[in-house]
Amino acid sequence: MTERNRRGAFIFFAAVAGVISALVFLAAAELSALLLARDSSPLLAVGSFVIDVVPQPLKEFAISTFGEFDKIALLLGLGLAVVIASAAAGMLQLLRPPIGVLMLGIAGAACVAATTTRAGATPLAFLPSVIGAVAGAVVLVLLCRRLVAWRRAASVPSDVVEPAADRPGDPVAIDRRRFFALAGIAGASALIAGITARAVNAATSSVAAIRKGLRLPAARTSVTIPEGAELDIPGISPLFTPNADFYRVDTALTVPTVDPATWRLVIDGMVDQRIELTFDELVAMGLDEYAITLTCVSNFVGGDLVGNAMWLGVPIRDVLRLAGPHADADMVLSRSVDGYTASTPLSALTDDGLDAILAVGMNGEPLPLDHGFPVRMVVPGLYGYVSATKWVTELTVTTFEKDEAYWTPRGYSAEAPIKFSSRIDTPKIGKTVGAGRIPIAGVAWAQTVGIEAVEVRIDDGDWQRANLSTPINADTWVQWVLEWDAEPGNHYVSVRAINKNGDMQVEEAAPIAPDGSTGWQRSLIAVE
Numbered sequence: 001m002t003e004r005n006r007r008g009a010f011i012f013f014a015a016v017a018g019v020i021s022a023l024v025f026l027a028a029a030e031l032s033a034l035l036l037a038r039d040s041s042p043l044l045a046v047g048s049f050v051i052d053v054v055p056q057p058l059k060e061f062a063i064s065t066f067g068e069f070d071k072i073a074l075l076l077g078l079g080l081a082v083v084i085a086s087a088a089a090g091m092l093q094l095l096r097p098p099i100g101v102l103m104l105g106i107a108g109a110a111c112v113a114a115t116t117t118r119a120g121a122t123p124l125a126f127l128p129s130v131i132g133a134v135a136g137a138v139v140l141v142l143l144c145r146r147l148v149a150w151r152r153a154a155s156v157p158s159d160v161v162e163p164a165a166d167r168p169g170d171p172v173a174i175d176r177r178r179f180f181a182l183a184g185i186a187g188a189s190a191l192i193a194g195i196t197a198r199a200v201n202a203a204t205s206s207v208a209a210i211r212k213g214l215r216l217p218a219a220r221t222s223v224t225i226p227e228g229a230e231l232d233i234p235g236i237s238p239l240f241t242p243n244a245d246f247y248r249v250d251t252a253l254t255v256p257t258v259d260p261a262t263w264r265l266v267i268d269g270m271v272d273q274r275i276e277l278t279f280d281e282l283v284a285m286g287l288d289e290y291a292i293t294l295t296c297v298s299n300f301v302g303g304d305l306v307g308n309a310m311w312l313g314v315p316i317r318d319v320l321r322l323a324g325p326h327a328d329a330d331m332v333l334s335r336s337v338d339g340y341t342a343s344t345p346l347s348a349l350t351d352d353g354l355d356a357i358l359a360v361g362m363n364g365e366p367l368p369l370d371h372g373f374p375v376r377m378v379v380p381g382l383y384g385y386v387s388a389t390k391w392v393t394e395l396t397v398t399t400f401e402k403d404e405a406y407w408t409p410r411g412y413s414a415e416a417p418i419k420f421s422s423r424i425d426t427p428k429i430g431k432t433v434g435a436g437r438i439p440i441a442g443v444a445w446a447q448t449v450g451i452e453a454v455e456v457r458i459d460d461g462d463w464q465r466a467n468l469s470t471p472i473n474a475d476t477w478v479q480w481v482l483e484w485d486a487e488p489g490n491h492y493v494s495v496r497a498i499n500k501n502g503d504m505q506v507e508e509a510a511p512i513a514p515d516g517s518t519g520w521q522r523s524l525i526a527v528e
Protein backbone atom coordinates (compact mmCIF):
# COMPACT_ATOMS: atom_id res chain seq x y z
CA MET A 1 0.00 0.00 0.00
CA THR A 2 1.38 3.43 -0.85
CA GLU A 3 1.56 6.09 1.88
CA ARG A 4 -1.24 8.06 0.21
CA ASN A 5 -3.53 5.08 -0.06
CA ARG A 6 -2.84 4.16 3.52
CA ARG A 7 -3.66 7.69 4.69
CA GLY A 8 -6.90 7.58 2.70
CA ALA A 9 -7.81 4.25 4.25
CA PHE A 10 -7.33 5.55 7.78
CA ILE A 11 -9.45 8.62 7.06
CA PHE A 12 -12.15 6.34 5.69
CA PHE A 13 -12.05 4.23 8.87
CA ALA A 14 -12.26 7.41 10.91
CA ALA A 15 -15.45 8.28 9.00
CA VAL A 16 -16.78 4.81 9.82
CA ALA A 17 -15.88 5.42 13.47
CA GLY A 18 -17.84 8.67 13.35
CA VAL A 19 -20.94 6.98 11.94
CA ILE A 20 -20.71 4.22 14.58
CA SER A 21 -20.45 6.87 17.32
CA ALA A 22 -23.60 8.50 15.97
CA LEU A 23 -25.37 5.12 16.06
CA VAL A 24 -24.25 4.68 19.68
CA PHE A 25 -25.46 8.22 20.42
CA LEU A 26 -28.93 7.52 19.00
CA ALA A 27 -29.22 4.05 20.51
CA ALA A 28 -28.17 5.18 24.00
CA ALA A 29 -30.64 8.04 23.74
CA GLU A 30 -33.49 5.75 22.59
CA LEU A 31 -32.74 3.29 25.36
CA SER A 32 -32.64 5.95 28.07
CA ALA A 33 -35.75 7.59 26.60
CA LEU A 34 -37.53 4.26 26.99
CA LEU A 35 -36.41 3.96 30.61
CA LEU A 36 -36.41 7.57 31.80
CA ALA A 37 -38.43 9.92 29.63
CA ARG A 38 -40.75 8.21 27.17
CA ASP A 39 -41.31 11.03 24.70
CA SER A 40 -37.76 12.37 24.49
CA SER A 41 -36.36 10.47 21.54
CA PRO A 42 -33.85 13.00 20.14
CA LEU A 43 -34.21 11.80 16.54
CA LEU A 44 -37.98 12.31 16.64
CA ALA A 45 -37.72 15.59 18.51
CA VAL A 46 -35.26 16.94 15.97
CA GLY A 47 -37.51 15.63 13.19
CA SER A 48 -40.50 17.45 14.66
CA PHE A 49 -38.42 20.58 15.01
CA VAL A 50 -37.46 20.32 11.33
CA ILE A 51 -41.14 19.94 10.39
CA ASP A 52 -41.94 23.16 12.24
CA VAL A 53 -39.12 25.20 10.72
CA VAL A 54 -38.87 24.03 7.10
CA PRO A 55 -40.07 26.71 4.69
CA GLN A 56 -43.59 26.27 3.38
CA PRO A 57 -42.71 25.52 -0.29
CA LEU A 58 -40.46 22.67 0.84
CA LYS A 59 -43.25 21.25 3.01
CA GLU A 60 -45.64 21.41 0.07
CA PHE A 61 -43.05 19.75 -2.14
CA ALA A 62 -42.68 16.96 0.44
CA ILE A 63 -46.43 16.40 0.68
CA SER A 64 -46.93 16.46 -3.08
CA THR A 65 -43.91 14.26 -3.81
CA PHE A 66 -44.10 11.73 -1.01
CA GLY A 67 -47.79 12.02 -0.07
CA GLU A 68 -48.52 10.01 3.05
CA PHE A 69 -44.86 8.96 3.12
CA ASP A 70 -43.67 12.52 3.72
CA LYS A 71 -42.64 11.67 7.29
CA ILE A 72 -40.70 8.58 6.25
CA ALA A 73 -38.96 10.71 3.63
CA LEU A 74 -38.13 13.25 6.32
CA LEU A 75 -36.67 10.56 8.58
CA LEU A 76 -34.60 9.13 5.71
CA GLY A 77 -33.34 12.62 4.87
CA LEU A 78 -32.52 13.22 8.50
CA GLY A 79 -30.72 9.86 8.65
CA LEU A 80 -28.64 10.79 5.62
CA ALA A 81 -27.71 14.11 7.22
CA VAL A 82 -26.70 12.26 10.40
CA VAL A 83 -24.48 9.87 8.40
CA ILE A 84 -22.75 12.70 6.54
CA ALA A 85 -22.22 14.88 9.60
CA SER A 86 -21.02 12.02 11.79
CA ALA A 87 -18.61 10.78 9.11
CA ALA A 88 -17.16 14.29 9.05
CA ALA A 89 -16.97 14.28 12.84
CA GLY A 90 -15.02 11.01 12.76
CA MET A 91 -12.51 12.29 10.19
CA LEU A 92 -12.02 15.55 12.07
CA GLN A 93 -11.55 13.68 15.33
CA LEU A 94 -8.70 11.76 13.73
CA LEU A 95 -7.09 14.73 11.95
CA ARG A 96 -7.92 17.61 14.29
CA PRO A 97 -8.94 16.29 17.70
CA PRO A 98 -11.05 17.14 19.57
CA ILE A 99 -13.26 18.66 16.83
CA GLY A 100 -15.21 15.41 16.38
CA VAL A 101 -16.07 15.24 20.07
CA LEU A 102 -17.03 18.91 20.00
CA MET A 103 -19.40 18.21 17.09
CA LEU A 104 -21.07 15.44 19.08
CA GLY A 105 -21.41 17.88 21.98
CA ILE A 106 -23.08 20.43 19.71
CA ALA A 107 -25.41 17.74 18.35
CA GLY A 108 -26.24 16.78 21.94
CA ALA A 109 -27.03 20.39 22.81
CA ALA A 110 -29.27 20.69 19.74
CA CYS A 111 -31.10 17.52 20.78
CA VAL A 112 -31.53 18.85 24.32
CA ALA A 113 -33.03 22.03 22.86
CA ALA A 114 -35.37 20.06 20.59
CA THR A 115 -36.53 17.60 23.27
CA THR A 116 -37.03 20.08 26.11
CA THR A 117 -39.01 22.59 24.05
CA ARG A 118 -41.58 20.06 22.79
CA ALA A 119 -45.10 20.59 24.09
CA GLY A 120 -45.61 18.34 27.11
CA ALA A 121 -41.89 17.71 27.68
CA THR A 122 -41.20 16.03 31.03
CA PRO A 123 -38.52 17.42 33.41
CA LEU A 124 -36.17 14.59 32.47
CA ALA A 125 -36.56 15.19 28.73
CA PHE A 126 -32.98 16.52 28.44
CA LEU A 127 -31.42 13.36 29.86
CA PRO A 128 -31.57 10.94 26.88
CA SER A 129 -29.78 13.49 24.66
CA VAL A 130 -27.06 14.03 27.25
CA ILE A 131 -26.55 10.30 27.83
CA GLY A 132 -26.51 9.72 24.10
CA ALA A 133 -23.95 12.45 23.43
CA VAL A 134 -21.64 11.21 26.21
CA ALA A 135 -21.87 7.58 25.04
CA GLY A 136 -21.24 8.63 21.44
CA ALA A 137 -18.23 10.78 22.43
CA VAL A 138 -16.68 7.99 24.53
CA VAL A 139 -16.97 5.51 21.66
CA LEU A 140 -15.55 8.03 19.18
CA VAL A 141 -12.54 8.75 21.39
CA LEU A 142 -11.86 5.04 21.96
CA LEU A 143 -12.21 4.17 18.28
CA CYS A 144 -9.91 7.00 17.21
CA ARG A 145 -7.37 6.00 19.83
CA ARG A 146 -7.28 2.46 18.41
CA LEU A 147 -7.09 3.85 14.91
CA VAL A 148 -4.10 6.00 15.84
CA ALA A 149 -2.36 3.00 17.43
CA TRP A 150 -2.97 0.96 14.31
CA ARG A 151 -1.70 3.77 12.07
CA ARG A 152 1.42 4.15 14.18
CA ALA A 153 2.15 0.44 14.04
CA ALA A 154 1.51 0.40 10.31
CA SER A 155 3.85 3.31 9.61
CA VAL A 156 6.83 1.53 11.12
CA PRO A 157 8.52 -0.54 8.39
CA SER A 158 7.80 -4.15 9.28
CA ASP A 159 11.37 -5.35 8.91
CA VAL A 160 12.59 -3.21 11.83
CA VAL A 161 9.89 -4.34 14.21
CA GLU A 162 10.63 -7.29 16.35
CA PRO A 163 7.52 -9.07 17.55
CA ALA A 164 7.28 -8.01 21.20
CA ALA A 165 7.44 -10.76 23.75
CA ASP A 166 4.18 -9.77 25.45
CA ARG A 167 2.39 -9.24 22.11
CA PRO A 168 3.06 -12.23 19.97
CA GLY A 169 2.18 -11.94 16.31
CA ASP A 170 2.09 -9.06 13.85
CA PRO A 171 1.53 -5.78 15.79
CA VAL A 172 -0.21 -4.16 12.83
CA ALA A 173 -2.69 -7.01 12.61
CA ILE A 174 -3.31 -6.82 16.35
CA ASP A 175 -4.02 -3.08 16.35
CA ARG A 176 -6.22 -3.46 13.29
CA ARG A 177 -8.14 -6.24 14.98
CA ARG A 178 -8.57 -4.16 18.14
CA PHE A 179 -10.10 -1.35 16.09
CA PHE A 180 -12.47 -3.61 14.16
CA ALA A 181 -13.49 -5.52 17.28
CA LEU A 182 -14.58 -2.35 19.06
CA ALA A 183 -16.19 -0.89 15.91
CA GLY A 184 -18.10 -4.11 15.27
CA ILE A 185 -19.31 -4.57 18.82
CA ALA A 186 -20.29 -0.92 19.23
CA GLY A 187 -22.03 -0.75 15.85
CA ALA A 188 -23.93 -4.02 16.22
CA SER A 189 -25.07 -3.44 19.78
CA ALA A 190 -26.13 0.12 18.92
CA LEU A 191 -28.25 -1.14 16.02
CA ILE A 192 -29.86 -3.90 18.07
CA ALA A 193 -30.44 -1.76 21.17
CA GLY A 194 -31.66 1.27 19.24
CA ILE A 195 -34.14 -0.58 17.05
CA THR A 196 -35.41 -2.69 19.95
CA ALA A 197 -35.87 0.36 22.20
CA ARG A 198 -37.83 2.25 19.54
CA ALA A 199 -39.99 -0.77 18.73
CA VAL A 200 -40.72 -1.47 22.40
CA ASN A 201 -41.52 2.20 22.95
CA ALA A 202 -44.04 2.16 20.11
CA ALA A 203 -45.56 -1.26 20.82
CA THR A 204 -46.09 -0.78 24.53
CA SER A 205 -48.08 2.38 24.07
CA SER A 206 -50.85 1.26 26.35
CA VAL A 207 -53.16 3.82 24.78
CA ALA A 208 -53.67 1.56 21.77
CA ALA A 209 -54.94 -1.13 24.13
CA ILE A 210 -57.10 1.34 26.06
CA ARG A 211 -58.67 2.47 22.80
CA LYS A 212 -59.43 -1.11 21.84
CA GLY A 213 -61.18 -1.71 25.13
CA LEU A 214 -63.11 1.55 25.09
CA ARG A 215 -66.88 1.25 24.74
CA LEU A 216 -68.52 4.53 23.77
CA PRO A 217 -72.17 5.06 24.73
CA ALA A 218 -74.64 4.62 21.89
CA ALA A 219 -75.66 7.67 19.89
CA ARG A 220 -78.85 9.38 21.08
CA THR A 221 -79.73 10.31 17.51
CA SER A 222 -78.46 8.75 14.35
CA VAL A 223 -78.17 10.06 10.81
CA THR A 224 -80.72 8.67 8.39
CA ILE A 225 -79.14 7.47 5.18
CA PRO A 226 -81.67 8.14 2.42
CA GLU A 227 -82.53 5.69 -0.33
CA GLY A 228 -80.09 6.14 -3.23
CA ALA A 229 -77.38 7.75 -1.10
CA GLU A 230 -74.73 5.41 -2.47
CA LEU A 231 -74.19 4.57 -6.13
CA ASP A 232 -72.98 1.11 -7.07
CA ILE A 233 -70.15 1.86 -9.48
CA PRO A 234 -66.77 0.09 -9.51
CA GLY A 235 -63.96 2.52 -8.72
CA ILE A 236 -66.08 5.31 -7.22
CA SER A 237 -65.23 6.58 -3.72
CA PRO A 238 -67.46 4.83 -1.19
CA LEU A 239 -70.02 7.13 0.46
CA PHE A 240 -68.18 6.71 3.76
CA THR A 241 -64.39 6.50 3.64
CA PRO A 242 -63.16 3.55 5.73
CA ASN A 243 -60.91 4.69 8.59
CA ALA A 244 -57.97 2.74 7.20
CA ASP A 245 -58.25 4.64 3.89
CA PHE A 246 -59.03 8.04 5.36
CA TYR A 247 -56.39 10.60 4.43
CA ARG A 248 -54.10 11.72 7.22
CA VAL A 249 -52.47 15.13 7.42
CA ASP A 250 -50.72 16.51 10.48
CA THR A 251 -47.41 17.85 11.71
CA ALA A 252 -46.96 15.01 14.23
CA LEU A 253 -43.92 12.87 13.42
CA THR A 254 -45.13 10.21 15.84
CA VAL A 255 -48.79 9.89 16.70
CA PRO A 256 -49.50 11.43 20.11
CA THR A 257 -50.82 8.85 22.56
CA VAL A 258 -53.34 10.34 24.94
CA ASP A 259 -55.00 8.31 27.69
CA PRO A 260 -58.69 9.27 27.96
CA ALA A 261 -58.38 8.85 31.74
CA THR A 262 -55.94 11.75 31.98
CA TRP A 263 -57.25 13.77 29.01
CA ARG A 264 -58.70 17.16 29.91
CA LEU A 265 -60.37 19.80 27.81
CA VAL A 266 -59.76 23.30 29.11
CA ILE A 267 -61.94 26.17 27.89
CA ASP A 268 -60.33 29.46 28.80
CA GLY A 269 -59.49 32.92 27.50
CA MET A 270 -62.28 35.48 27.05
CA VAL A 271 -64.89 33.54 29.01
CA ASP A 272 -66.99 34.10 32.11
CA GLN A 273 -65.40 31.10 33.78
CA ARG A 274 -62.63 28.71 32.92
CA ILE A 275 -63.98 25.19 32.43
CA GLU A 276 -62.20 21.87 32.60
CA LEU A 277 -63.89 18.72 31.31
CA THR A 278 -62.84 15.08 31.67
CA PHE A 279 -63.49 12.56 28.92
CA ASP A 280 -66.33 10.99 30.93
CA GLU A 281 -67.89 14.40 31.54
CA LEU A 282 -67.73 15.23 27.83
CA VAL A 283 -69.24 11.92 26.78
CA ALA A 284 -71.94 12.28 29.47
CA MET A 285 -73.18 15.42 27.71
CA GLY A 286 -74.69 13.00 25.18
CA LEU A 287 -73.36 11.72 21.88
CA ASP A 288 -75.04 12.18 18.51
CA GLU A 289 -74.13 11.06 15.00
CA TYR A 290 -72.97 13.55 12.37
CA ALA A 291 -72.08 12.84 8.75
CA ILE A 292 -69.45 15.40 7.71
CA THR A 293 -66.95 15.48 4.83
CA LEU A 294 -63.49 16.67 5.86
CA THR A 295 -61.23 18.47 3.37
CA CYS A 296 -57.59 19.51 3.53
CA VAL A 297 -56.48 22.88 2.20
CA SER A 298 -53.57 21.02 0.57
CA ASN A 299 -55.96 19.09 -1.66
CA PHE A 300 -55.23 20.05 -5.23
CA VAL A 301 -57.95 19.79 -7.86
CA GLY A 302 -58.61 16.09 -8.37
CA GLY A 303 -56.60 15.17 -5.24
CA ASP A 304 -57.47 12.72 -2.50
CA LEU A 305 -57.06 14.77 0.69
CA VAL A 306 -60.80 14.64 1.31
CA GLY A 307 -62.88 12.01 3.07
CA ASN A 308 -66.35 11.44 4.45
CA ALA A 309 -67.01 9.92 7.86
CA MET A 310 -69.80 9.28 10.33
CA TRP A 311 -68.66 11.06 13.45
CA LEU A 312 -69.92 10.59 16.99
CA GLY A 313 -69.65 13.68 19.12
CA VAL A 314 -70.89 16.63 21.14
CA PRO A 315 -71.70 20.07 19.68
CA ILE A 316 -68.90 22.53 20.47
CA ARG A 317 -71.50 25.23 21.12
CA ASP A 318 -72.78 23.24 24.13
CA VAL A 319 -69.28 22.99 25.55
CA LEU A 320 -68.49 26.67 24.94
CA ARG A 321 -71.77 27.68 26.56
CA LEU A 322 -70.55 26.18 29.87
CA ALA A 323 -67.73 28.72 29.89
CA GLY A 324 -69.66 31.71 28.55
CA PRO A 325 -67.65 33.33 25.71
CA HIS A 326 -67.45 37.14 25.82
CA ALA A 327 -69.26 39.18 23.17
CA ASP A 328 -66.06 40.89 21.91
CA ALA A 329 -64.33 37.58 21.13
CA ASP A 330 -64.32 36.38 17.50
CA MET A 331 -62.01 33.35 17.43
CA VAL A 332 -61.35 30.07 19.19
CA LEU A 333 -57.74 28.94 19.24
CA SER A 334 -57.83 25.18 19.65
CA ARG A 335 -54.68 23.49 20.87
CA SER A 336 -53.53 19.90 20.51
CA VAL A 337 -51.45 18.01 23.08
CA ASP A 338 -48.54 18.26 20.63
CA GLY A 339 -48.70 22.04 20.52
CA TYR A 340 -50.48 22.35 17.14
CA THR A 341 -53.05 25.14 17.04
CA ALA A 342 -55.95 26.14 14.76
CA SER A 343 -57.92 29.38 14.58
CA THR A 344 -61.65 28.94 14.06
CA PRO A 345 -64.15 31.79 13.88
CA LEU A 346 -66.16 31.76 17.12
CA SER A 347 -69.37 32.15 15.11
CA ALA A 348 -68.71 28.89 13.23
CA LEU A 349 -68.64 27.10 16.57
CA THR A 350 -71.62 28.79 18.23
CA ASP A 351 -74.02 28.97 15.25
CA ASP A 352 -77.08 26.80 15.97
CA GLY A 353 -77.35 25.86 12.30
CA LEU A 354 -73.82 24.47 12.05
CA ASP A 355 -72.80 21.07 13.37
CA ALA A 356 -69.35 21.91 14.72
CA ILE A 357 -68.47 19.04 17.03
CA LEU A 358 -65.97 17.55 19.42
CA ALA A 359 -65.78 14.05 17.95
CA VAL A 360 -64.92 10.91 19.93
CA GLY A 361 -66.06 8.33 17.36
CA MET A 362 -65.39 7.80 13.65
CA ASN A 363 -67.26 5.33 11.45
CA GLY A 364 -68.52 3.21 14.34
CA GLU A 365 -65.40 3.04 16.49
CA PRO A 366 -63.47 5.30 18.83
CA LEU A 367 -61.33 7.79 16.89
CA PRO A 368 -58.26 6.01 15.51
CA LEU A 369 -55.05 7.15 17.23
CA ASP A 370 -53.83 8.93 14.09
CA HIS A 371 -57.15 10.70 13.60
CA GLY A 372 -57.04 12.36 17.03
CA PHE A 373 -57.88 9.87 19.79
CA PRO A 374 -59.51 10.49 22.17
CA VAL A 375 -61.08 13.80 21.05
CA ARG A 376 -60.84 16.00 17.95
CA MET A 377 -62.77 18.85 16.41
CA VAL A 378 -64.78 18.57 13.19
CA VAL A 379 -66.35 21.70 11.70
CA PRO A 380 -68.39 21.48 8.49
CA GLY A 381 -67.35 23.92 5.79
CA LEU A 382 -63.87 24.88 7.05
CA TYR A 383 -60.60 23.36 5.90
CA GLY A 384 -59.04 20.97 8.43
CA TYR A 385 -56.12 23.23 9.31
CA VAL A 386 -58.41 25.96 10.69
CA SER A 387 -60.93 23.70 12.38
CA ALA A 388 -60.22 19.99 12.78
CA THR A 389 -57.67 19.93 15.61
CA LYS A 390 -56.82 16.37 16.56
CA TRP A 391 -55.83 15.31 20.10
CA VAL A 392 -57.48 18.60 21.14
CA THR A 393 -56.95 19.63 24.75
CA GLU A 394 -57.65 23.36 24.97
CA LEU A 395 -60.10 25.86 23.49
CA THR A 396 -59.01 29.43 24.10
CA VAL A 397 -61.68 32.02 23.32
CA THR A 398 -59.84 35.01 21.87
CA THR A 399 -59.65 37.30 18.82
CA PHE A 400 -57.99 37.03 15.42
CA GLU A 401 -56.16 40.22 16.26
CA LYS A 402 -54.65 38.88 19.45
CA ASP A 403 -53.70 35.30 18.55
CA GLU A 404 -52.58 33.32 15.52
CA ALA A 405 -52.53 29.60 14.79
CA TYR A 406 -49.79 27.21 13.61
CA TRP A 407 -50.25 27.76 9.87
CA THR A 408 -50.94 31.50 9.91
CA PRO A 409 -47.29 32.66 9.96
CA ARG A 410 -46.48 29.84 7.50
CA GLY A 411 -48.25 31.21 4.47
CA TYR A 412 -51.89 30.21 5.03
CA SER A 413 -54.93 32.37 5.73
CA ALA A 414 -56.20 32.71 9.26
CA GLU A 415 -59.71 31.94 8.00
CA ALA A 416 -60.39 29.38 5.30
CA PRO A 417 -63.85 28.19 4.24
CA ILE A 418 -63.76 25.12 1.98
CA LYS A 419 -63.98 25.95 -1.74
CA PHE A 420 -66.53 23.56 -3.19
CA SER A 421 -65.16 21.15 -5.73
CA SER A 422 -65.68 17.97 -7.72
CA ARG A 423 -63.46 15.01 -8.55
CA ILE A 424 -63.37 12.22 -11.14
CA ASP A 425 -62.77 8.83 -9.47
CA THR A 426 -63.24 6.56 -12.49
CA PRO A 427 -61.89 5.97 -15.07
CA LYS A 428 -58.56 6.57 -13.39
CA ILE A 429 -56.26 9.09 -15.00
CA GLY A 430 -53.75 7.40 -17.26
CA LYS A 431 -55.64 4.11 -17.28
CA THR A 432 -56.64 2.64 -20.60
CA VAL A 433 -60.28 1.57 -20.84
CA GLY A 434 -62.08 -0.52 -23.40
CA ALA A 435 -64.39 1.20 -25.87
CA GLY A 436 -68.13 0.98 -25.23
CA ARG A 437 -70.55 2.21 -22.61
CA ILE A 438 -68.72 3.01 -19.37
CA PRO A 439 -69.55 5.16 -16.35
CA ILE A 440 -67.59 8.32 -15.62
CA ALA A 441 -68.11 8.86 -11.89
CA GLY A 442 -66.79 10.63 -8.84
CA VAL A 443 -67.68 12.81 -5.89
CA ALA A 444 -68.48 16.50 -5.31
CA TRP A 445 -68.66 18.49 -2.10
CA ALA A 446 -69.92 21.88 -0.96
CA GLN A 447 -70.05 21.58 2.82
CA THR A 448 -72.80 23.61 4.56
CA VAL A 449 -74.38 24.54 1.21
CA GLY A 450 -74.84 21.32 -0.75
CA ILE A 451 -74.30 20.28 -4.36
CA GLU A 452 -77.04 21.22 -6.83
CA ALA A 453 -75.55 19.72 -9.98
CA VAL A 454 -72.42 18.18 -11.47
CA GLU A 455 -71.57 18.66 -15.13
CA VAL A 456 -69.21 16.63 -17.28
CA ARG A 457 -67.67 17.47 -20.62
CA ILE A 458 -65.98 15.09 -23.03
CA ASP A 459 -63.31 16.80 -25.12
CA ASP A 460 -64.86 20.01 -26.51
CA GLY A 461 -68.44 18.76 -26.35
CA ASP A 462 -71.34 20.23 -24.43
CA TRP A 463 -71.47 20.14 -20.65
CA GLN A 464 -73.77 17.26 -19.65
CA ARG A 465 -75.55 16.90 -16.32
CA ALA A 466 -74.45 13.89 -14.30
CA ASN A 467 -76.80 11.85 -12.12
CA LEU A 468 -76.31 12.51 -8.41
CA SER A 469 -76.66 10.22 -5.43
CA THR A 470 -79.26 11.35 -2.88
CA PRO A 471 -77.39 13.65 -0.47
CA ILE A 472 -77.33 12.71 3.22
CA ASN A 473 -77.12 16.40 4.14
CA ALA A 474 -75.39 19.57 2.95
CA ASP A 475 -72.21 18.71 4.87
CA THR A 476 -71.39 15.49 3.04
CA TRP A 477 -70.20 14.86 -0.46
CA VAL A 478 -72.44 13.38 -3.13
CA GLN A 479 -71.50 10.82 -5.73
CA TRP A 480 -72.14 11.53 -9.40
CA VAL A 481 -72.14 9.43 -12.56
CA LEU A 482 -72.46 9.96 -16.29
CA GLU A 483 -72.74 7.06 -18.72
CA TRP A 484 -70.40 7.53 -21.66
CA ASP A 485 -70.16 5.79 -25.04
CA ALA A 486 -66.41 5.74 -25.16
CA GLU A 487 -64.87 5.69 -28.60
CA PRO A 488 -61.26 4.66 -29.26
CA GLY A 489 -58.68 7.40 -28.92
CA ASN A 490 -57.53 9.83 -26.26
CA HIS A 491 -60.21 11.92 -24.58
CA TYR A 492 -60.25 14.77 -22.13
CA VAL A 493 -62.90 14.44 -19.45
CA SER A 494 -63.68 17.55 -17.39
CA VAL A 495 -65.95 17.99 -14.38
CA ARG A 496 -67.42 20.98 -12.55
CA ALA A 497 -70.02 21.41 -9.81
CA ILE A 498 -72.76 23.92 -9.08
CA ASN A 499 -73.74 24.47 -5.47
CA LYS A 500 -77.19 24.97 -3.99
CA ASN A 501 -76.70 28.76 -4.02
CA GLY A 502 -76.43 28.49 -7.80
CA ASP A 503 -72.72 29.31 -7.85
CA MET A 504 -70.45 27.67 -10.42
CA GLN A 505 -67.24 25.96 -9.24
CA VAL A 506 -64.40 28.42 -9.86
CA GLU A 507 -62.76 27.71 -13.23
CA GLU A 508 -59.61 29.72 -12.73
CA ALA A 509 -56.76 27.61 -11.34
CA ALA A 510 -55.41 28.65 -7.94
CA PRO A 511 -52.69 26.92 -5.89
CA ILE A 512 -53.42 25.42 -2.47
CA ALA A 513 -51.76 28.29 -0.58
CA PRO A 514 -52.93 30.53 0.98
CA ASP A 515 -56.53 29.31 1.23
CA GLY A 516 -57.24 26.34 -1.04
CA SER A 517 -57.05 25.33 -4.71
CA THR A 518 -59.57 26.11 -7.43
CA GLY A 519 -60.02 24.98 -11.00
CA TRP A 520 -61.83 22.31 -12.99
CA GLN A 521 -60.32 18.84 -13.14
CA ARG A 522 -59.51 17.75 -16.70
CA SER A 523 -58.33 14.15 -17.11
CA LEU A 524 -56.85 12.46 -20.12
CA ILE A 525 -58.40 9.04 -20.64
CA ALA A 526 -57.19 6.54 -23.20
CA VAL A 527 -59.81 4.34 -24.87
CA GLU A 528 -58.89 1.31 -27.00
Ligand SMILES: Nc1nc2c(c(=O)[nH]1)N[C@H]1C(S)=C(S)[C@@H](COP(=O)(O)O)O[C@H]1N2
Residues within 6 Å of the ligand: 246, 247, 248, 249, 250, 251, 252, 294, 295, 296, 297, 336, 337, 338, 340, 370, 371, 372, 383, 384, 385, 388, 389, 390, 391
Ligand atom coordinates in the same frame (compact mmCIF):
# COMPACT_ATOMS: atom_id res chain seq x y z
N1 LIG B 1 -53.04 18.19 16.22
C1 LIG B 1 -53.20 18.39 14.90
N2 LIG B 1 -54.44 18.43 14.39
C2 LIG B 1 -54.64 18.62 13.06
C3 LIG B 1 -53.54 18.82 12.21
C4 LIG B 1 -52.24 18.80 12.77
O1 LIG B 1 -51.23 18.98 12.08
N3 LIG B 1 -52.11 18.57 14.12
N4 LIG B 1 -53.75 19.00 10.86
C5 LIG B 1 -55.05 19.47 10.44
C6 LIG B 1 -55.26 19.33 9.00
S1 LIG B 1 -54.31 20.32 8.00
C7 LIG B 1 -56.22 18.52 8.48
S2 LIG B 1 -56.61 18.58 6.84
C8 LIG B 1 -56.95 17.56 9.33
C9 LIG B 1 -56.79 16.16 8.79
O2 LIG B 1 -57.44 15.24 9.62
P1 LIG B 1 -57.20 13.70 9.37
O3 LIG B 1 -55.74 13.46 9.46
O4 LIG B 1 -57.99 12.98 10.41
O5 LIG B 1 -57.74 13.41 7.98
O6 LIG B 1 -56.48 17.56 10.66
C10 LIG B 1 -56.20 18.84 11.19
N5 LIG B 1 -55.90 18.66 12.58
Ligand SMILES: [Mo]
Residues within 6 Å of the ligand: 249, 295, 296, 297, 298, 383, 384, 385
Ligand atom coordinates in the same frame (compact mmCIF):
# COMPACT_ATOMS: atom_id res chain seq x y z
MO1 LIG C 1 -55.17 20.20 6.00
